Amino acid sequence: MELRQLKYFLKAKELLNFTEAAKVLNISQSTLSQQIKQLEDELNVQLFNRIGKRIFLTEAGEMFSEYALQGINRVNEGLMLLKDLNNLYTGKITIGVIYSMRILFAKALIKFAELYPTIKIQVVFGTTKDLLEKLNSHHFDFILSFDGDEQLPHLKYQRLLSSNMVLVTAKKSQLVNKKSISLEEVATLPLALPFSGYSTIQFFVDSFNQNKLVPKICMEINDIPTLFEIVKTGLWHTILSDTSVNDPNVVGIQIEGESMKRTITIISLKEAYEKKAVKKFYDILVNDG
Missing domain, CATH: 1.10.10.10 (Winged helix-like DNA-binding domain superfamily/Winged helix DNA-binding domain)
Structure with missing residues (x-):
């Protein structure tokens, strides 16, 4: 063969x-x-x-x-190992990132690219579900996602940082002066949320259900910038990680409760060869995150 x-x-x-x-x-x-x-x-x-x-x-x-796919992947990993032995900083790394991490990730990406300009970097943004499926098919070196309830034995998890869940509202909203807001009050507001498949919306659907709350979800949109445009009208609000709020015309109000914190995690395949360039990217994420 x-x-x-x-x-x-x-x-x-x-x-x-x-x-x-x-x-x-x-x-x-x-x-x-x-x-x-x-x-x-x-x-x-x-x-x-x-x-x-x-x-x-x-x-x-x-x-x-x-x-057959495992065999091809193992051979490719062996070739990558040999290349790394000959030249520490060469080749390509492919990273999957959830939308909520795009701002913090961009800072790390710029720093890495400045330090190692000869390495090609491919970045794919997506939902946690889609990114995990592609990671399992060896399409990524690692992904950045929220830590889920279940940790799979074939994956390696490295905790990166904690993120607060916030109600995102327009600067002209009557809620803008609130320091925090309860989940009960959030449930009474007209909401435009990320599309189903995003871990954020599933997280809040579960949170609402656990508290026997029925939220007023008016629309689901699979694009964060579009969500901001909807929120800026002052007619709707959304729920996101505070790491994704960077529009000057909206503010994030922390949602009350210890369970409203989530952990952003670096996830990779345990058995896959870890390139030296990937380890360097990890260092930048951990030290500058």
Whole structure:
């Protein structure tokens, strides 16, 4: 079994089309078909069902694909380790970040890029759910997210900082002079909240339910800047982490209660090789966060 055969198999699985997969891999279709057939012969199992020009993954192919992907990832991690041994600061790091961390993260990103200009950095913003799924598929070196109730054994968690949950309201709002606000009062206000899938809204839905409160959720929006525009009208309010409030026309009022604090965490795969550049980014986040 050769590494290239695994790569060919995974590309064919992704596209479910030998012709398209061969084009992407820059090889002939006959070469791809031959290599897949050799792999099936060696495994003594059929990975694809072939019906005319169409292909479908068999149950065996689906099961084998997980191990093939792990094999490719482990080889890539080995190559990264060797590159790091030869050159401490080289290559690329990919980071997933929840929207609530974008302001603090931007400061760390600028500092890192100034210190290590030869390293390519790819940043993807998303919801906790989406980022965790991509982390588990080895798309990220690490993600920044809120600490959840459940910690998974295959993930490594590094606590970064605590964040207060705040009611975000317009500067012209009658609430603006409040030092803090109760969850009960928040439930009576017209709310525009982040879209379902964001950990913030799930956190507050659970908090409202636990306190037998029914909030007035008027709209859900999957874009934080748009939420700020809605809030600035003075007609609606939103709930966010205080780390995400940076618009001069809105203010954040702390929501009362010890449970209204959340922990922002660095999450990575335990078994994945940790690049030296990633460790340097950790240092900046921890020391400057």
